[in-house]
Amino acid sequence: MYSKKVIERFENPKFVGEIKNPDAVGEVGNMKCGDVMKIYLKIEKGKIKNIKFKTYGCIAAISASDAMCELAKGKTLKQAEKITHEEIIEKMGGDVPQIKIHCSVLGTRALRKTIENYKNEKNK
Amino acid sequence: MLFKKIYLDNGATTQVDERVLEAMNSYFNKKFGNASSTHDFGRDAKNSLEDARKIIAKSIGAKSGEIYFTSGGTESNNFAIKGIAFANKGKGNHIITTKVEHKCVLNSCKWLEKQGFEVSYLDVDGEGFVDANDLENEIRKETILVSIIHGNNEIGAIQKLEELGKICRENKVYFHTDACQSYTKTGLEVNKQNLDLVTLNSHKIHGPKGVGALYIREGTKIEPWQHGGGQEKDFRSGTENISGIVGFAEAVKIAMDEKHVEQMNFLTKKLIKGVLKIQGTRLNGSMKERLCNNANFSFSKVEGEAIGGYLDQKGICSSTGSACSEMNLEPSYVLKAIGLSDEQANGSLRLTLSRFTTEKEIDYVLKVLPGIIKKLRRFSPL
Numbered sequence: 001m002y003s004k005k006v007i008e009r010f011e012n013p014k015f016v017g018e019i020k021n022p023d024a025v026g027e028v029g030n031m032k033c034g035d036v037m038k039i040y041l042k043i044e045k046g047k048i049k050n051i052k053f054k055t056y057g058c059i060a061a062i063s064a065s066d067a068m069c070e071l072a073k074g075k076t077l078k079q080a081e082k083i084t085h086e087e088i089i090e091k092m093g094g095d096v097p098q099i100k101i102h103c104s105v106l107g108t109r110a111l112r113k114t115i116e117n118y119k120n121e122k123n124k
Numbered sequence: 125m126l127f128k129k130i131y132l133d134n135g136a137t138t139q140v141d142e143r144v145l146e147a148m149n150s151y152f153n154k155k156f157g158n159a160s161s162t163h164d165f166g167r168d169a170k171n172s173l174e175d176a177r178k179i180i181a182k183s184i185g186a187k188s189g190e191i192y193f194t195s196g197g198t199e200s201n202n203f204a205i206k207g208i209a210f211a212n213k214g215k216g217n218h219i220i221t222t223k224v225e226h227k228c229v230l231n232s233c234k235w236l237e238k239q240g241f242e243v244s245y246l247d248v249d250g251e252g253f254v255d256a257n258d259l260e261n262e263i264r265k266e267t268i269l270v271s272i273i274h275g276n277n278e279i280g281a282i283q284k285l286e287e288l289g290k291i292c293r294e295n296k297v298y299f300h301t302d303a304c305q306s307y308t309k310t311g312l313e314v315n316k317q318n319l320d321l322v323t324l325n326s327h328k329i330h331g332p333k334g335v336g337a338l339y340i341r342e343g344t345k346i347e348p349w350q351h352g353g354g355q356e357k358d359f360r361s362g363t364e365n366i367s368g369i370v371g372f373a374e375a376v377k378i379a380m381d382e383k384h385v386e387q388m389n390f391l392t393k394k395l396i397k398g399v400l401k402i403q404g405t406r407l408n409g410s411m412k413e414r415l416c417n418n419a420n421f422s423f424s425k426v427e428g429e430a431i432g433g434y435l436d437q438k439g440i441c442s443s444t445g446s447a448c449s450e451m452n453l454e455p456s457y458v459l460k461a462i463g464l465s466d467e468q469a470n471g472s473l474r475l476t477l478s479r480f481t482t483e484k485e486i487d488y489v490l491k492v493l494p495g496i497i498k499k500l501r502r503f504s505p506l
Contacts, residue, residue, distance in 0.1 A: 002433075010433060016503050027505065031466040034427055034447035034455065038505035054505035058429035058448035062503060099453070 002059055005093030010059045015069035017052045024121065026114025029106055035061045037110040039069075043118060048072050048080055053110075060100035067091035068107035077115050083108055130440045130485045134328070134417060135277055135305060135476035140371070141330040147374035148332065151367035159364050160355065169366045176373035183376050184322060185313040186339050192356045193369050196336040197304040198228040199350075200323035201271075203338055203360065204300045205232040207346040208269045208321070209241055212298075216266030222246040222254055223461040224281075225273050226302055233271075242266075251410040252281030252462050260291050269298045275306030278445060278458040278474060279409030280418030282310055289318025298344065304328055304336075308379035309388075309416050320344050326368065330478070331375030335368035384479040389416040391486050392477055398490040402497055408459060408472060417477040420445075422459075422468040426500040431473050434496040440489055445472040467506070 002010075019040040029036040035057035042050035051072050053065040067088050072080045085104040089096050096104065131139070151172070157165025159173050174188070181188045194200045209219060221233055223245045233243045244262050246254050254272055263270075270292050275282050285301055292299035300321035303312055307324050314322060321344065325336035340346055340359070352361025396407055396419050404424035423431065428444030435442050445456025447470055455469035464472075475489070 007433070007437065010430070011437060013503070031470065032447070032455070033453055034429075034466070034470040036505055054503060056425065056504045056506050057427050058446070059433040061427075061448075062430060100448075102453075 001097055002063075003093050003095040006060065006063045006096065009063040009066050009092065013053075013062060013066035015052055015066050015073075016054065016062075018054065019050055019052050024114050024118030026110060026117045028110045028113050029057070034058065035103065035106055037061065037065055037106055039110045039114040041114055041118060043077070046078075047076050048074060057103065058100070060096060060103040061106065063092055064088055064096075064103045064107040065110070068104075068111055072111055077118070081112055081115055083111060128439070130488060132475040132477060132481070132485075132489070133441045133443050134478040134481075135474060136443060137327050137333065138330045138478050139480065140332055141375060141378055143378060144331055144371045144374045148367045148371040151370055155366075157366075159366060160353065169364070172366055172370050173364055176369045179373040179376055180324065180337055181339075183308070183312075183380055184324075184339060185315055187342065189357075190314075190339055190342055192338045192340060192360050193364060194336045194338055194360055195334055195365070196327070197226070197302065197323055197325040200325070200336050200338040201226065201228045201302055202232050203349040204321040204323060204340075204346075205229065205269065205271055206236065207349050208298050208300070208344075209236050209239075211345045211347040212268040213241075216264075216268045217241045218244070218264055218266040219269045219271065220244045220246060220259065220262050220267060220297075221271045222248060222273065224248050224252055224276055224278075224458045225271070226277055226304070229271055229273070229302055246272075248281075248461055250463050251413075252276055252279045252458070253410070253413070254283055254288065256284070256287050256291060259288055260295075263291070263295045263297060267295070267297050269300060271300040271302070273305075274301045274303040274312070275310060275415045275418075276409070276458065277305045278456060279420050279462065280305075280415035281409050282306060282413045282415060284413075285317040285319065292320075293318045305415060305418075308376065309385060314339060314341065321346075326372035326375055329375050329379045332368050332371045335365050335372045337372070379479075385416045388477050388479060388481070391481055391483060392417055392419055394483070395419050395475060395477075395486050395489065398486075399493060402494050405497075406468070408462065408464070417481075419475045419477075421473050421475075422464060423471045423473065423497055424467070425471070425504045425506040426497060427470050428472045430500055430503075431471075431496060434500070435473075435489075435493070438492050438496075440492070443474045443476075445474065446470040 088104040157169035159169040322339035327333040408420040428446035429448040459469040
Protein backbone atom coordinates (compact mmCIF):
# COMPACT_ATOMS: atom_id res chain seq x y z
CA MET A 1 0.00 0.00 0.00
CA TYR A 2 2.80 2.44 0.92
CA SER A 3 5.87 3.39 -1.05
CA LYS A 4 9.36 2.74 0.29
CA LYS A 5 9.92 6.46 0.84
CA VAL A 6 6.80 6.83 2.97
CA ILE A 7 7.80 3.82 5.07
CA GLU A 8 11.37 5.06 5.49
CA ARG A 9 10.18 8.38 6.83
CA PHE A 10 7.68 6.66 9.11
CA GLU A 11 10.38 4.40 10.51
CA ASN A 12 12.97 7.10 11.07
CA PRO A 13 11.33 10.50 11.30
CA LYS A 14 13.88 13.29 11.65
CA PHE A 15 11.62 15.84 13.28
CA VAL A 16 9.76 13.85 15.90
CA GLY A 17 9.94 15.18 19.46
CA GLU A 18 9.30 18.34 21.47
CA ILE A 19 11.01 21.71 21.74
CA LYS A 20 11.75 23.06 25.19
CA ASN A 21 10.32 26.58 25.66
CA PRO A 22 8.76 26.69 22.21
CA ASP A 23 7.61 29.99 20.72
CA ALA A 24 4.41 28.34 19.54
CA VAL A 25 2.49 25.10 19.88
CA GLY A 26 -0.50 23.97 17.84
CA GLU A 27 -2.64 20.85 17.67
CA VAL A 28 -5.18 19.61 15.09
CA GLY A 29 -7.16 16.43 14.49
CA ASN A 30 -9.32 14.27 16.70
CA MET A 31 -9.59 10.77 18.06
CA LYS A 32 -12.56 9.77 15.92
CA CYS A 33 -10.65 9.92 12.68
CA GLY A 34 -7.61 8.65 14.50
CA ASP A 35 -5.11 11.42 13.77
CA VAL A 36 -3.81 14.03 16.21
CA MET A 37 -0.90 16.22 15.16
CA LYS A 38 0.95 18.55 17.51
CA ILE A 39 3.58 21.02 16.28
CA TYR A 40 6.27 22.88 18.22
CA LEU A 41 8.01 25.95 16.74
CA LYS A 42 11.07 27.95 17.56
CA ILE A 43 10.99 31.26 15.68
CA GLU A 44 13.81 33.72 15.14
CA LYS A 45 13.58 36.94 13.10
CA GLY A 46 10.34 35.77 11.51
CA LYS A 47 11.84 32.49 10.39
CA ILE A 48 11.23 28.95 11.57
CA LYS A 49 14.48 28.09 13.27
CA ASN A 50 13.39 24.77 14.63
CA ILE A 51 10.29 22.61 14.25
CA LYS A 52 9.23 19.34 15.88
CA PHE A 53 6.12 17.21 15.81
CA LYS A 54 4.31 14.62 17.82
CA THR A 55 1.68 12.62 15.99
CA TYR A 56 -0.85 10.04 17.00
CA GLY A 57 -1.83 8.41 13.75
CA CYS A 58 -1.18 6.01 10.97
CA ILE A 59 1.89 5.51 8.84
CA ALA A 60 0.87 8.28 6.42
CA ALA A 61 0.12 10.74 9.22
CA ILE A 62 3.53 10.28 10.84
CA SER A 63 5.28 10.38 7.49
CA ALA A 64 3.39 13.53 6.41
CA SER A 65 4.18 15.27 9.72
CA ASP A 66 7.86 14.67 9.17
CA ALA A 67 7.78 15.81 5.54
CA MET A 68 5.91 18.96 6.52
CA CYS A 69 8.53 19.81 9.18
CA GLU A 70 11.32 19.36 6.68
CA LEU A 71 9.59 21.74 4.27
CA ALA A 72 8.88 24.34 6.94
CA LYS A 73 12.29 24.50 8.58
CA GLY A 74 14.19 27.67 7.63
CA LYS A 75 11.20 29.28 5.91
CA THR A 76 9.70 32.61 6.90
CA LEU A 77 6.28 32.40 8.54
CA LYS A 78 4.73 33.84 5.39
CA GLN A 79 6.36 31.18 3.22
CA ALA A 80 5.50 28.41 5.68
CA GLU A 81 1.83 29.35 5.72
CA LYS A 82 1.75 28.83 1.97
CA ILE A 83 3.02 25.23 2.06
CA THR A 84 0.42 23.09 0.30
CA HIS A 85 -0.51 19.49 0.87
CA GLU A 86 0.67 18.74 -2.67
CA GLU A 87 4.16 19.88 -1.67
CA ILE A 88 4.04 17.62 1.37
CA ILE A 89 3.06 14.66 -0.81
CA GLU A 90 5.89 15.48 -3.18
CA LYS A 91 8.29 15.54 -0.23
CA MET A 92 6.94 12.13 0.80
CA GLY A 93 7.99 10.80 -2.58
CA GLY A 94 4.84 11.63 -4.50
CA ASP A 95 3.22 8.25 -4.05
CA VAL A 96 0.54 8.40 -1.35
CA PRO A 97 -2.67 6.33 -1.42
CA GLN A 98 -5.72 8.39 -2.33
CA ILE A 99 -7.42 7.57 0.97
CA LYS A 100 -4.41 9.00 2.86
CA ILE A 101 -4.28 12.38 1.12
CA HIS A 102 -6.11 13.91 4.08
CA CYS A 103 -3.06 13.16 6.27
CA SER A 104 -1.02 15.65 4.23
CA VAL A 105 -3.88 18.16 4.47
CA LEU A 106 -3.75 17.69 8.22
CA GLY A 107 -0.05 18.58 8.05
CA THR A 108 -0.73 21.95 6.41
CA ARG A 109 -3.55 22.63 8.87
CA ALA A 110 -1.30 21.82 11.84
CA LEU A 111 1.41 24.18 10.64
CA ARG A 112 -1.01 27.05 9.88
CA LYS A 113 -2.73 26.61 13.22
CA THR A 114 0.61 26.76 15.07
CA ILE A 115 1.67 29.92 13.20
CA GLU A 116 -1.73 31.43 13.93
CA ASN A 117 -1.29 30.64 17.62
CA TYR A 118 2.10 32.36 17.52
CA LYS A 119 0.65 35.50 15.92
CA ASN A 120 -2.30 35.63 18.34
CA GLU A 121 0.06 35.26 21.28
CA LYS A 122 2.29 38.05 19.96
CA ASN A 123 -0.59 40.45 19.36
CA LYS A 124 -2.00 40.07 22.87
CA MET B 125 12.39 -11.24 1.33
CA LEU B 126 15.26 -11.68 3.77
CA PHE B 127 13.48 -14.00 6.14
CA LYS B 128 10.29 -15.94 6.38
CA LYS B 129 7.23 -13.81 7.06
CA ILE B 130 5.26 -14.44 10.21
CA TYR B 131 1.65 -14.60 9.10
CA LEU B 132 -0.72 -13.68 11.94
CA ASP B 133 -3.70 -12.59 9.86
CA ASN B 134 -5.41 -15.96 9.55
CA GLY B 135 -8.74 -14.33 10.39
CA ALA B 136 -8.47 -12.71 6.95
CA THR B 137 -7.45 -15.83 5.10
CA THR B 138 -5.15 -18.84 5.48
CA GLN B 139 -2.54 -20.63 3.42
CA VAL B 140 -3.83 -23.65 1.53
CA ASP B 141 -2.58 -26.89 3.07
CA GLU B 142 -0.28 -28.89 0.77
CA ARG B 143 -2.54 -31.94 1.19
CA VAL B 144 -5.50 -29.87 0.03
CA LEU B 145 -3.61 -28.72 -3.05
CA GLU B 146 -2.69 -32.33 -3.75
CA ALA B 147 -6.31 -33.45 -3.44
CA MET B 148 -7.47 -30.71 -5.83
CA ASN B 149 -4.77 -31.06 -8.42
CA SER B 150 -6.23 -33.69 -10.74
CA TYR B 151 -9.61 -31.92 -10.89
CA PHE B 152 -8.32 -29.16 -13.15
CA ASN B 153 -7.10 -31.08 -16.18
CA LYS B 154 -7.84 -34.77 -15.62
CA LYS B 155 -11.08 -35.13 -13.68
CA PHE B 156 -12.44 -31.86 -15.02
CA GLY B 157 -16.00 -32.98 -15.74
CA ASN B 158 -19.23 -31.12 -15.19
CA ALA B 159 -21.29 -32.88 -12.52
CA SER B 160 -24.42 -32.43 -14.66
CA SER B 161 -22.97 -34.41 -17.61
CA THR B 162 -24.09 -38.01 -18.05
CA HIS B 163 -20.78 -39.43 -19.34
CA ASP B 164 -17.87 -40.76 -17.30
CA PHE B 165 -16.34 -37.36 -16.67
CA GLY B 166 -19.63 -36.11 -15.37
CA ARG B 167 -20.23 -39.16 -13.18
CA ASP B 168 -16.74 -38.80 -11.65
CA ALA B 169 -17.39 -35.18 -10.87
CA LYS B 170 -20.79 -36.00 -9.40
CA ASN B 171 -19.29 -38.72 -7.18
CA SER B 172 -16.56 -36.40 -5.93
CA LEU B 173 -19.15 -33.73 -5.25
CA GLU B 174 -21.31 -36.09 -3.21
CA ASP B 175 -18.32 -37.46 -1.26
CA ALA B 176 -17.36 -33.92 -0.32
CA ARG B 177 -20.94 -33.16 0.71
CA LYS B 178 -20.91 -36.15 3.06
CA ILE B 179 -17.70 -35.02 4.75
CA ILE B 180 -18.99 -31.53 5.36
CA ALA B 181 -22.40 -32.75 6.53
CA LYS B 182 -20.80 -35.13 9.01
CA SER B 183 -18.57 -32.38 10.43
CA ILE B 184 -21.60 -30.45 11.74
CA GLY B 185 -23.94 -33.36 12.46
CA ALA B 186 -26.12 -32.72 9.40
CA LYS B 187 -27.50 -34.90 6.59
CA SER B 188 -25.78 -34.76 3.23
CA GLY B 189 -28.90 -33.43 1.55
CA GLU B 190 -28.82 -30.39 3.82
CA ILE B 191 -25.50 -29.05 2.49
CA TYR B 192 -25.58 -26.60 -0.43
CA PHE B 193 -22.31 -25.50 -1.97
CA THR B 194 -21.77 -21.81 -2.70
CA SER B 195 -18.92 -19.48 -3.64
CA GLY B 196 -18.09 -18.67 -0.02
CA GLY B 197 -19.15 -17.01 3.20
CA THR B 198 -20.53 -13.85 1.65
CA GLU B 199 -22.76 -15.74 -0.77
CA SER B 200 -23.96 -18.16 1.93
CA ASN B 201 -24.90 -15.29 4.24
CA ASN B 202 -26.67 -13.42 1.45
CA PHE B 203 -28.51 -16.59 0.41
CA ALA B 204 -29.57 -17.46 3.97
CA ILE B 205 -30.83 -14.02 4.93
CA LYS B 206 -32.45 -12.90 1.68
CA GLY B 207 -33.69 -16.39 0.86
CA ILE B 208 -35.46 -16.76 4.20
CA ALA B 209 -36.80 -13.20 4.08
CA PHE B 210 -38.44 -13.57 0.67
CA ALA B 211 -39.77 -17.08 1.28
CA ASN B 212 -41.42 -16.14 4.56
CA LYS B 213 -42.76 -12.66 3.98
CA GLY B 214 -46.26 -14.10 4.21
CA LYS B 215 -45.57 -14.82 7.86
CA GLY B 216 -43.82 -11.57 8.72
CA ASN B 217 -41.21 -9.01 7.80
CA HIS B 218 -39.05 -8.84 10.92
CA ILE B 219 -35.44 -10.02 11.20
CA ILE B 220 -33.18 -9.95 14.23
CA THR B 221 -29.41 -9.76 14.04
CA THR B 222 -26.63 -8.14 16.09
CA LYS B 223 -24.36 -5.11 15.91
CA VAL B 224 -21.25 -7.29 15.62
CA GLU B 225 -21.98 -9.27 12.45
CA HIS B 226 -19.75 -9.43 9.41
CA LYS B 227 -20.53 -6.72 6.86
CA CYS B 228 -22.10 -9.19 4.43
CA VAL B 229 -24.80 -9.93 7.04
CA LEU B 230 -25.28 -6.29 8.01
CA ASN B 231 -25.40 -5.08 4.43
CA SER B 232 -27.80 -7.87 3.39
CA CYS B 233 -30.06 -6.73 6.25
CA LYS B 234 -29.72 -3.08 5.25
CA TRP B 235 -30.72 -3.97 1.70
CA LEU B 236 -33.73 -5.88 3.02
CA GLU B 237 -34.77 -2.78 4.98
CA LYS B 238 -35.03 -1.00 1.63
CA GLN B 239 -37.32 -3.81 0.44
CA GLY B 240 -39.75 -3.24 3.30
CA PHE B 241 -38.34 -5.58 5.93
CA GLU B 242 -37.69 -4.48 9.50
CA VAL B 243 -34.43 -5.38 11.18
CA SER B 244 -33.48 -5.23 14.87
CA TYR B 245 -29.77 -5.04 15.68
CA LEU B 246 -29.09 -6.49 19.13
CA ASP B 247 -26.51 -4.91 21.43
CA VAL B 248 -23.72 -6.99 22.91
CA ASP B 249 -22.01 -6.74 26.30
CA GLY B 250 -18.45 -5.56 26.96
CA GLU B 251 -17.01 -8.89 25.87
CA GLY B 252 -19.15 -9.12 22.74
CA PHE B 253 -21.91 -11.48 23.89
CA VAL B 254 -25.58 -11.32 23.02
CA ASP B 255 -27.93 -11.52 26.01
CA ALA B 256 -30.48 -14.33 25.58
CA ASN B 257 -33.13 -12.20 27.31
CA ASP B 258 -32.57 -9.38 24.82
CA LEU B 259 -33.18 -11.85 22.01
CA GLU B 260 -36.31 -13.23 23.60
CA ASN B 261 -37.70 -9.72 24.19
CA GLU B 262 -37.06 -8.71 20.61
CA ILE B 263 -38.93 -11.62 19.01
CA ARG B 264 -42.39 -10.63 17.77
CA LYS B 265 -45.04 -12.55 15.91
CA GLU B 266 -43.71 -11.05 12.64
CA THR B 267 -40.16 -12.29 13.30
CA ILE B 268 -39.04 -14.75 10.63
CA LEU B 269 -35.29 -15.00 11.11
CA VAL B 270 -32.58 -14.59 13.74
CA SER B 271 -29.02 -14.35 12.42
CA ILE B 272 -26.17 -14.33 14.95
CA ILE B 273 -22.48 -14.80 14.22
CA HIS B 274 -20.89 -17.81 15.95
CA GLY B 275 -17.25 -16.81 16.44
CA ASN B 276 -16.64 -13.10 15.98
CA ASN B 277 -14.07 -12.27 13.31
CA GLU B 278 -12.62 -9.31 15.17
CA ILE B 279 -12.75 -10.11 18.87
CA GLY B 280 -13.17 -13.89 18.80
CA ALA B 281 -16.22 -14.04 21.09
CA ILE B 282 -18.02 -17.39 20.74
CA GLN B 283 -21.77 -16.95 21.17
CA LYS B 284 -23.80 -19.45 23.16
CA LEU B 285 -25.65 -20.81 20.14
CA GLU B 286 -27.41 -23.58 22.01
CA GLU B 287 -29.17 -21.18 24.36
CA LEU B 288 -29.98 -18.64 21.63
CA GLY B 289 -31.12 -21.38 19.26
CA LYS B 290 -33.47 -22.81 21.87
CA ILE B 291 -35.25 -19.47 22.14
CA CYS B 292 -35.66 -19.33 18.36
CA ARG B 293 -36.94 -22.90 18.25
CA GLU B 294 -39.49 -22.25 21.01
CA ASN B 295 -40.71 -19.20 19.13
CA LYS B 296 -40.74 -20.99 15.76
CA VAL B 297 -38.27 -18.56 14.23
CA TYR B 298 -35.52 -19.70 11.85
CA PHE B 299 -32.04 -19.49 13.39
CA HIS B 300 -29.01 -18.79 11.19
CA THR B 301 -25.38 -18.52 12.22
CA ASP B 302 -22.34 -17.31 10.34
CA ALA B 303 -19.70 -19.86 11.33
CA CYS B 304 -16.93 -18.76 8.95
CA GLN B 305 -14.45 -18.09 11.74
CA SER B 306 -15.50 -20.81 14.17
CA TYR B 307 -15.86 -23.78 11.81
CA THR B 308 -13.61 -26.65 12.97
CA LYS B 309 -12.29 -24.45 15.80
CA THR B 310 -15.13 -24.95 18.28
CA GLY B 311 -18.17 -27.20 18.58
CA LEU B 312 -20.70 -26.84 15.78
CA GLU B 313 -23.62 -29.29 15.85
CA VAL B 314 -26.78 -28.31 14.10
CA ASN B 315 -29.15 -30.37 16.24
CA LYS B 316 -27.61 -29.67 19.61
CA GLN B 317 -27.40 -25.94 18.85
CA ASN B 318 -30.88 -25.73 17.31
CA LEU B 319 -29.55 -24.34 14.04
CA ASP B 320 -31.63 -24.08 10.86
CA LEU B 321 -29.01 -22.43 8.65
CA VAL B 322 -25.23 -22.33 8.95
CA THR B 323 -22.72 -20.46 6.80
CA LEU B 324 -19.43 -22.30 6.25
CA ASN B 325 -16.40 -21.43 4.21
CA SER B 326 -13.19 -22.98 3.06
CA HIS B 327 -10.46 -20.35 2.93
CA LYS B 328 -10.37 -19.72 6.67
CA ILE B 329 -9.45 -23.36 7.29
CA HIS B 330 -6.58 -23.83 4.82
CA GLY B 331 -8.86 -24.63 1.92
CA PRO B 332 -9.10 -22.70 -1.37
CA LYS B 333 -10.88 -19.36 -1.75
CA GLY B 334 -14.14 -19.10 -3.70
CA VAL B 335 -15.94 -22.02 -2.11
CA GLY B 336 -18.25 -22.35 0.85
CA ALA B 337 -21.49 -23.96 1.87
CA LEU B 338 -24.82 -23.23 3.44
CA TYR B 339 -26.42 -25.79 5.71
CA ILE B 340 -30.20 -25.62 5.33
CA ARG B 341 -32.26 -27.80 7.67
CA GLU B 342 -34.60 -30.13 5.82
CA GLY B 343 -38.04 -28.57 5.45
CA THR B 344 -36.83 -24.95 5.77
CA LYS B 345 -38.76 -22.51 3.63
CA ILE B 346 -36.16 -20.65 1.59
CA GLU B 347 -36.08 -18.98 -1.82
CA PRO B 348 -33.18 -19.77 -4.14
CA TRP B 349 -31.02 -16.72 -4.62
CA GLN B 350 -29.08 -17.63 -7.71
CA HIS B 351 -31.19 -18.85 -10.64
CA GLY B 352 -30.06 -20.87 -13.61
CA GLY B 353 -29.55 -24.48 -14.58
CA GLY B 354 -30.98 -25.96 -11.42
CA GLN B 355 -27.84 -27.28 -9.70
CA GLU B 356 -27.90 -27.97 -5.95
CA LYS B 357 -31.51 -29.17 -6.16
CA ASP B 358 -32.46 -25.89 -7.84
CA PHE B 359 -31.45 -23.90 -4.76
CA ARG B 360 -28.13 -22.68 -6.07
CA SER B 361 -27.62 -22.72 -9.82
CA GLY B 362 -24.23 -22.62 -11.48
CA THR B 363 -21.76 -25.34 -12.47
CA GLU B 364 -20.30 -26.76 -9.28
CA ASN B 365 -16.73 -25.73 -8.45
CA ILE B 366 -15.61 -29.36 -8.12
CA SER B 367 -11.90 -28.74 -7.55
CA GLY B 368 -12.73 -26.12 -4.92
CA ILE B 369 -15.32 -28.33 -3.25
CA VAL B 370 -12.92 -31.30 -3.15
CA GLY B 371 -10.28 -29.02 -1.61
CA PHE B 372 -12.81 -27.68 0.89
CA ALA B 373 -13.73 -31.20 2.02
CA GLU B 374 -10.08 -32.21 2.33
CA ALA B 375 -9.44 -29.08 4.44
CA VAL B 376 -12.35 -30.01 6.72
CA LYS B 377 -11.05 -33.58 7.13
CA ILE B 378 -7.65 -32.30 8.23
CA ALA B 379 -8.99 -29.50 10.42
CA MET B 380 -11.31 -31.78 12.39
CA ASP B 381 -8.28 -33.12 14.27
CA GLU B 382 -8.67 -31.62 17.75
CA LYS B 383 -4.92 -31.48 18.31
CA HIS B 384 -4.80 -28.36 16.13
CA VAL B 385 -7.25 -26.55 18.37
CA GLU B 386 -5.24 -27.41 21.48
CA GLN B 387 -2.04 -26.16 19.86
CA MET B 388 -3.59 -22.88 18.70
CA ASN B 389 -5.20 -22.40 22.09
CA PHE B 390 -1.88 -22.84 23.85
CA LEU B 391 -0.05 -20.37 21.60
CA THR B 392 -2.86 -17.80 21.65
CA LYS B 393 -2.92 -17.90 25.47
CA LYS B 394 0.84 -17.45 25.54
CA LEU B 395 0.60 -14.51 23.16
CA ILE B 396 -2.19 -12.86 25.16
CA LYS B 397 -0.37 -13.31 28.45
CA GLY B 398 2.84 -11.88 27.02
CA VAL B 399 1.28 -8.87 25.29
CA LEU B 400 -0.77 -7.92 28.36
CA LYS B 401 2.53 -7.39 30.18
CA ILE B 402 2.98 -4.23 28.09
CA GLN B 403 1.68 -1.31 30.12
CA GLY B 404 -1.55 0.33 28.94
CA THR B 405 -2.78 -2.74 27.05
CA ARG B 406 -6.20 -4.37 27.13
CA LEU B 407 -7.54 -7.57 25.67
CA ASN B 408 -10.69 -7.08 23.58
CA GLY B 409 -13.25 -9.84 23.88
CA SER B 410 -13.49 -12.60 26.45
CA MET B 411 -10.63 -14.55 27.95
CA LYS B 412 -12.73 -17.73 28.21
CA GLU B 413 -15.27 -17.99 25.39
CA ARG B 414 -12.81 -17.09 22.70
CA LEU B 415 -11.78 -18.54 19.33
CA CYS B 416 -8.62 -20.59 19.81
CA ASN B 417 -6.70 -18.52 17.24
CA ASN B 418 -7.83 -14.95 17.98
CA ALA B 419 -6.07 -12.25 19.98
CA ASN B 420 -7.22 -8.63 19.87
CA PHE B 421 -5.62 -5.86 21.89
CA SER B 422 -5.91 -2.12 22.38
CA PHE B 423 -2.85 -0.08 23.24
CA SER B 424 -3.24 3.34 24.82
CA LYS B 425 -1.81 6.42 23.06
CA VAL B 426 -0.83 4.64 19.82
CA GLU B 427 -2.63 4.05 16.57
CA GLY B 428 -3.24 0.55 15.25
CA GLU B 429 -2.22 1.00 11.63
CA ALA B 430 1.09 2.44 12.75
CA ILE B 431 1.67 -0.60 15.00
CA GLY B 432 0.81 -2.84 12.06
CA GLY B 433 3.20 -0.84 9.86
CA TYR B 434 6.12 -1.44 12.20
CA LEU B 435 5.21 -5.11 12.64
CA ASP B 436 5.15 -5.40 8.85
CA GLN B 437 8.69 -4.01 8.72
CA LYS B 438 9.67 -6.79 11.13
CA GLY B 439 8.00 -9.35 8.86
CA ILE B 440 4.88 -9.81 10.98
CA CYS B 441 1.46 -9.62 9.29
CA SER B 442 -1.41 -8.34 11.45
CA SER B 443 -4.61 -6.33 11.14
CA THR B 444 -6.31 -3.48 13.00
CA GLY B 445 -9.74 -2.00 13.62
CA SER B 446 -8.46 1.55 13.46
CA ALA B 447 -10.22 4.22 11.44
CA CYS B 448 -7.15 4.65 9.24
CA SER B 449 -7.40 1.11 7.97
CA GLU B 450 -11.07 1.36 7.04
CA MET B 451 -12.27 2.69 3.71
CA ASN B 452 -14.85 4.84 5.50
CA LEU B 453 -12.27 6.15 8.01
CA GLU B 454 -14.40 5.12 10.98
CA PRO B 455 -13.05 2.91 13.76
CA SER B 456 -14.35 -0.68 13.86
CA TYR B 457 -18.06 -0.92 14.62
CA VAL B 458 -17.46 -4.19 16.48
CA LEU B 459 -15.02 -2.56 18.87
CA LYS B 460 -17.41 0.39 19.30
CA ALA B 461 -20.25 -2.08 20.02
CA ILE B 462 -18.34 -3.56 22.97
CA GLY B 463 -18.01 -0.05 24.38
CA LEU B 464 -14.49 0.95 23.38
CA SER B 465 -13.61 4.63 23.10
CA ASP B 466 -12.34 6.00 19.79
CA GLU B 467 -8.80 5.93 21.17
CA GLN B 468 -9.14 2.28 22.22
CA ALA B 469 -10.69 1.24 18.91
CA ASN B 470 -8.09 3.14 16.89
CA GLY B 471 -5.33 1.60 18.98
CA SER B 472 -6.39 -1.96 18.27
CA LEU B 473 -4.33 -4.80 16.89
CA ARG B 474 -5.64 -8.19 15.82
CA LEU B 475 -3.35 -11.21 15.65
CA THR B 476 -4.92 -14.41 14.35
CA LEU B 477 -3.05 -17.70 14.41
CA SER B 478 -3.32 -20.91 12.44
CA ARG B 479 -2.22 -24.47 12.97
CA PHE B 480 0.97 -23.53 11.12
CA THR B 481 1.90 -20.87 13.70
CA THR B 482 4.92 -21.90 15.76
CA GLU B 483 5.97 -21.07 19.30
CA LYS B 484 9.13 -19.50 17.90
CA GLU B 485 7.01 -17.07 15.90
CA ILE B 486 4.98 -16.09 18.96
CA ASP B 487 8.18 -15.60 20.95
CA TYR B 488 9.49 -13.32 18.21
CA VAL B 489 6.31 -11.20 18.29
CA LEU B 490 6.60 -10.93 22.06
CA LYS B 491 10.20 -9.84 21.65
CA VAL B 492 9.62 -7.02 19.14
CA LEU B 493 6.17 -5.69 20.05
CA PRO B 494 7.06 -3.92 23.34
CA GLY B 495 9.75 -1.88 21.57
CA ILE B 496 7.36 -0.86 18.79
CA ILE B 497 4.73 0.32 21.27
CA LYS B 498 7.37 2.22 23.22
CA LYS B 499 8.69 3.94 20.09
CA LEU B 500 5.22 4.93 18.87
CA ARG B 501 4.29 6.26 22.30
CA ARG B 502 7.35 8.48 22.06
CA PHE B 503 5.87 9.89 18.82
CA SER B 504 2.47 10.43 20.42
CA PRO B 505 1.20 13.79 21.67
CA LEU B 506 -1.39 12.11 23.92
